[in-house]
Amino acid sequence: MTETAVPHPREVYDLQGQSQAETSFEDARARGRLHHAWLLTGPEGVGKATFAYRAARRLLGAPHDPDHGLLGSSPGHPVSRQVAARSHPDLLVLEREGPDGKPRRIIPVDDARRLAEFFSKSPASAPHRVAIIDAADDLNVNAANAILKTLEEPPPRGVLLMVAHAPGRLLPTIRSRCRRLAFGTLETGAAAAFVQNRLDIDLEQATRLAIMADGAPGRALVLAAGQALAMDDAARDLLADLPDLDDTRALSLAEKFRGGEGAIQFALLFERLSRRVHDLATLRAGRGDGGLDRWAEAWETLQRLPREVEGLNLDRADAFYTAMSDLRRAARA
Numbered sequence: 001m002t003e004t005a006v007p008h009p010r011e012v013y014d015l016q017g018q019s020q021a022e023t024s025f026e027d028a029r030a031r032g033r034l035h036h037a038w039l040l041t042g043p044e045g046v047g048k049a050t051f052a053y054r055a056a057r058r059l060l061g062a063p064h065d066p067d068h069g070l071l072g073s074s075p076g077h078p079v080s081r082q083v084a085a086r087s088h089p090d091l092l093v094l095e096r097e098g099p100d101g102k103p104r105r106i107i108p109v110d111d112a113r114r115l116a117e118f119f120s121k122s123p124a125s126a127p128h129r130v131a132i133i134d135a136a137d138d139l140n141v142n143a144a145n146a147i148l149k150t151l152e153e154p155p156p157r158g159v160l161l162m163v164a165h166a167p168g169r170l171l172p173t174i175r176s177r178c179r180r181l182a183f184g185t186l187e188t189g190a191a192a193a194f195v196q197n198r199l200d201i202d203l204e205q206a207t208r209l210a211i212m213a214d215g216a217p218g219r220a221l222v223l224a225a226g227q228a229l230a231m232d233d234a235a236r237d238l239l240a241d242l243p244d245l246d247d248t249r250a251l252s253l254a255e256k257f258r259g260g261e262g263a264i265q266f267a268l269l270f271e272r273l274s275r276r277v278h279d280l281a282t283l284r285a286g287r288g289d290g291g292l293d294r295w296a297e298a299w300e301t302l303q304r305l306p307r308e309v310e311g312l313n314l315d316r317a318d319a320f321y322t323a324m325s326d327l328r329r330a331a332r333a
């Protein structure tokens with residue numbers, strides 16, 4: 001499979017399977033009843049941020065291009081080029097990516113405070129001023145409180161688009177002041193076709209990625225870029241070897257966990273092991289097999305260790321061998 005970098009949503013001009021959300025937004029815009037704050041909800045990877053940039057380009061004055069759907073704009077239009085270059089004066093984006101291009105753990109409160117100042121000014125060159133928060137889940141408590149003033153005092157000709165993967169975690173005062181647009185997943189065949197159209201892979205691989213991503217096409221592309229298929233194969237082989245452990249295979253995997261790319265490989269392997277152990281335990285429960293407590297403990301270890309590795313800066317290889325030890329005990333039970 002040819003590795004392909006996942007484009008940033010600001011560089012994407014098409015959106016599949018979200019016509020209902022786009023129709024609701026365009027109807028409100030066309031009737032002059034555009035709400036000042038929109039909460040874009042749904043699983044990660046279904047196109048919420050892509051929608052936000054599509055809506056932003058139209059609000060900033062880019063004309064409709066029917067070749068790119070209901071909210072589509074031409075990539076060659078000056079507004080689209082400014083948005084892609086992050087240079088449009090009437091667009092503010094709050095995201096975890098820092099000024100140095102590196103991802104941060106949260107969107108800090110200092111960034112959130114920029115929102116009120118941004119909306120206090122009139123549009124410089126566009127019909128509206130637009131802010132995108134991608135994602136609101138990444139706001140800490142102080143940052144979330146900092147945006148409340150903007151929500152409580154709607155700015156004239158200002159529109160806030162907030163991506164939310166888990167809206168239930170947001171402050172109720174934030175949710176109550178936004179109009180919600182729900183984004184759903186695609187059925188497996190449509191998601192697989194989306195993936196296959198963008199990557200040099202066969203239908204079987206695309207379908208596996210679509211299933212792993214639970215029908216979220218953007219998530220499937222992220223999984224592909226992180227070599228999720230290889231990690232899923234490794235998880236399958238590791239479980240097939242239990243209660244024995246192929247030391248050569250284990251050592252080879254542990255070597256992959258170094259550095260930034262290693263962190264992605266580590267997380268994906270644990271995710272695939274967790275899913276396969278869950279499915280195995282469900283099958284064993286249906287057959288009335290014993291030893292389920294040990295499998296449940298192993299699954300909990302697979303869920304817990306990645307959080308501890310990230311939060312406490314633990315050694316990934318050590319965490320991997322700990323998880324394999326629990327899995328071997330479960331297989332012997």
